[in-house]
Amino acid sequence: MQSIILQAKAIHKQFHDPVTVDVLKNITFSINAGEFVSVIGKSGCGKSTLLYILSTMDTDYSGELLIDSQPMRNKTEAELAHVRNAKIGFVFQFHYLLYEFSALKNVMLPGLKLGQYSEKEVEHRAIERMKKLGIDKLAFKQANQLSGGEKQRVAIARAMINDPAIIMGDEPTGNLDKRNSEMVFDIFKQLTTEFKQTMLVVTHDVEFAQKSKRIIEMEDGRIIRQ
Amino acid sequence: MISRLIVSIARSLLLARLRQTMVAAVGVTFSIMMFVTLLGFMNGLNDMLDGLILNRTAHIRLFNDIKPKEKQAIEKAKDYKNRSHFIHSVKSSGSRREIYNVGAITKAISRDPRVLGYAPKINAPVFFNDGNIEITGVINGIDVEAEARLFFFKDYVTKGNPMDVKTVANSIILGKALADKLLVDIGDRVYVNNSQGERFSLKVVGFFESGLMELDKVNSYASLATTQKIVGKSNNYITDLQIKLKDLNLAPAMAKDYSKLFECDSEDIQTANAQFETGSNVRSIISYAVGITLLIVAGFGIYNILNMMIFEKMESIAILKATGFSGKDVRKVFMVIAVSIGLIGGLAGEVMGFLLSNLIDNIPFNTPALPTIKTFPVNYSPKYYIISFVFALLTTYFAGYFPARKASRVDPVVIIRGK
Ligand SMILES: Nc1ncnc2c1ncn2[C@@H]1O[C@H](COP(=O)(O)OP(=O)(O)OP(=O)(O)O)[C@@H](O)[C@H]1O
Ligand SMILES: [Mg+2]
Numbered sequence: 001m002q003s004i005i006l007q008a009k010a011i012h013k014q015f016h017d018p019v020t021v022d023v024l025k026n027i028t029f030s031i032n033a034g035e036f037v038s039v040i041g042k043s044g045c046g047k048s049t050l051l052y053i054l055s056t057m058d059t060d061y062s063g064e065l066l067i068d069s070q071p072m073r074n075k076t077e078a079e080l081a082h083v084r085n086a087k088i089g090f091v092f093q094f095h096y097l098l099y100e101f102s103a104l105k106n107v108m109l110p111g112l113k114l115g116q117y118s119e120k121e122v123e124h125r126a127i128e129r130m131k132k133l134g135i136d137k138l139a140f141k142q143a144n145q146l147s148g149g150e151k152q153r154v155a156i157a158r159a160m161i162n163d164p165a166i167i168m169g170d171e172p173t174g175n176l177d178k179r180n181s182e183m184v185f186d187i188f189k190q191l192t193t194e195f196k197q198t199m200l201v202v203t204h205d206v207e208f209a210q211k212s213k214r215i216i217e218m219e220d221g222r223i224i225r226q
Numbered sequence: 227m228i229s230r231l232i233v234s235i236a237r238s239l240l241l242a243r244l245r246q247t248m249v250a251a252v253g254v255t256f257s258i259m260m261f262v263t264l265l266g267f268m269n270g271l272n273d274m275l276d277g278l279i280l281n282r283t284a285h286i287r288l289f290n291d292i293k294p295k296e297k298q299a300i301e302k303a304k305d306y307k308n309r310s311h312f313i314h315s316v317k318s319s320g321s322r323r324e325i326y327n328v329g330a331i332t333k334a335i336s337r338d339p340r341v342l343g344y345a346p347k348i349n350a351p352v353f354f355n356d357g358n359i360e361i362t363g364v365i366n367g368i369d370v371e372a373e374a375r376l377f378f379f380k381d382y383v384t385k386g387n388p389m390d391v392k393t394v395a396n397s398i399i400l401g402k403a404l405a406d407k408l409l410v411d412i413g414d415r416v417y418v419n420n421s422q423g424e425r426f427s428l429k430v431v432g433f434f435e436s437g438l439m440e441l442d443k444v445n446s447y448a449s450l451a452t453t454q455k456i457v458g459k460s461n462n463y464i465t466d467l468q469i470k471l472k473d474l475n476l477a478p479a480m481a482k483d484y485s486k487l488f489e490c491d492s493e494d495i496q497t498a499n500a501q502f503e504t505g506s507n508v509r510s511i512i513s514y515a516v517g518i519t520l521l522i523v524a525g526f527g528i529y530n531i532l533n534m535m536i537f538e539k540m541e542s543i544a545i546l547k548a549t550g551f552s553g554k555d556v557r558k559v560f561m562v563i564a565v566s567i568g569l570i571g572g573l574a575g576e577v578m579g580f581l582l583s584n585l586i587d588n589i590p591f592n593t594p595a596l597p598t599i600k601t602f603p604v605n606y607s608p609k610y611y612i613i614s615f616v617f618a619l620l621t622t623y624f625a626g627y628f629p630a631r632k633a634s635r636v637d638p639v640v641i642i643r644g645k
Contacts, residue, residue: 057642058639077553078552081550081555082552098545109235109549112231
């Protein structure tokens with residue numbers, strides 16, 4: 001019996017600018033703990049839009065979203081921020097690090113915000129995760145001095161700092177060359193196999209998707225295969 | 227509460243934009259410095275000018291005015307009640323300038339706990355003989371000790387010993403300008419005619435400089451006894467009672483009471499120097515207005531810089547929000563930035579303001595009109611420092627409020643999608 005981490009029920013999303021279009025139509029699926037799921041589909045079919053909804057950043061939709069069995073409807077902005085902080089790790093296509101901080105501090109920030117561990121412990125946990133990703137030597141480098149692949153690994157370490165229920169990625173390898181893409185994929189693979197980390201990754205890279213356990217294919221705002 | 231994390235994020239953002247934040251802080255520093263200096267200097271001047279007049283003016287003056295009867299005879303006639311009266315025949319005559327019953331009044335006044343002290347005075351118009359011409363002047367008969375204690379008489383006697391006027395018989399202290407006109411020096415004699423034409427010879431024992439040339443041209447001081455002799459009156463002849471109160475603000479009400487109680491005329495300091503008070507107030511208002519304007523300008527500087535910073539940091543704000551910081555956290559970060567600019571700039575401004583005031587305080591300022599003043603006057607009241615600091619914090623708070631609110635409302639989806 002596997003527990004369900006994320007559940008989407010009849011999610012529907014419209015954009016009204018300039019004319020009303022249904023971008024997502026009746027999206028229903030669930031993700032079990034420990035699953036590694038890829039989402040593929042043509043450009044413009046609504047993958048990113050879906051991911052922003054699932055990550056609670058976009059609240060303008062109809063339907064229901066449950067994370068860790070908790071409904072996300074009727075939560076305040078601050079409560080949703082807490083859900084993102086504690087339960088979701090997000091890896092973007094562009095690394096999105098804070099350039100005012102060192103790599104280590106970037107990884108630590110969501111941990112410090114959560115406040116579950118002391119600053120010393122958070123630092124220890126951050127170093128641990130960076131070691132696993134082979135970037136512990138870069139800990140005290142300023143974020144803007146890192147290479148693209150290094151930045152992405154720092155972003156992954158940041159996503160992992162609070163042991164989230166699920167890590168989401170929007171084309172996390174989209175901006176990397178083949179060698180770096182493979183490395184990121186290997187890291188993801190390792191996370192699922194070794195640490196039973198649940199993953200939901202949007203990708204264009206068919207090869208990447210093929211290697212994951214489960215593929216959700218979208219077309220025109222609908223799921224056509226899962 | 228604002229956590230250490232918020233503060234550390236704010237600090238990092240600040241340091242990343244050190245030059246701009248410095249400019250903003252310098253704006254606050256400059257305005258606070260000017261505020262403190264301006265108010266200190268202006269109020270120093272006010273105090274000095276107040277001292278010039280107010281220190282030497284009685285809070286309440288009791289006297290007997292020469293004036294026609296308030297009720298003309300015709301008004302008393304029943305037949306002509308409620309008619310227009312054209313006849314004002316009863317002129318002031320036979321009325322005396324002295325205060326009646328001085329002994330009883332002074333006894334009553336000295337028992338009043340609100341009174342700090344009183345000084346009796348005789349106002350005697352005389353003519354000073356200068357060869358063939360006569361110069362009109364006034365001899366003020368005074369009790370030197372009371373005058374010195376209550377009205378700082380000694381400060382204004384620039385040459386000679388003020389006590390001599392009491393100890394040396396038939397002596398006089400002349401206004402410096404009057405003495406110059408009469409061509410006399412200390413030790414010389416001046417000749418004085420009273421209104422009856424009798425002539426007296428008085429010995430000059432000192433010069434007096436009030437700071438107001440017009441006063442020094444006509445005024446002179448002698449002891450009560452000498453003055454009584456000149457006007458040919460007995461030793462209880464007093465024309466003015468100058469009263470100093472513990473609290474100056476009670477003067478108008480008490481003046482009225484005394485006037486009724488002692489059946490004489492009275493004048494309070496507020497009425498006598500209304501225009502003076504107005505001058506002080508206007509100076510204060512102008513300096514406050516300038517200071518606050520400066521602060522508001524500095525506030526706009528902070529507002530601009532924060533807006534710019536938020537515009538540049540859109541991505542960072544989006545990341546913070548995506549990784550679990552709430553809108554409130556983001557707002558706090560920017561409020562901390564704004565208020566620290568105010569705090570640091572403000573503190574520096576207070577110090578600079580103090581130093582600048584000190585500099586002004588040491589600039590020599592010598593004028594014959596003001597014998598006791600050697601440098602520019604500065605008032606160091608902590609009031610101005612506290613007010614300016616509170617204002618600095620308030621302005622930066624409001625300058626930060628709207629940009630911070632804007633930052634808290636940044637939608638991370640829009641930013642992330644836009645990349
Ligand atoms: N703010 C918006 N207003 C109107 N339409 C929008 C808005 N944002 C996205 N869309 C539209 O919604 C559709 C889905 O966009 P989305 O970004 O989810 O696509 P995607 O599947 O992620 O594409 P890609 O693979 O190129 O990233 C697109 O047709 C896009 O033009
Ligand atoms: Mg997309």
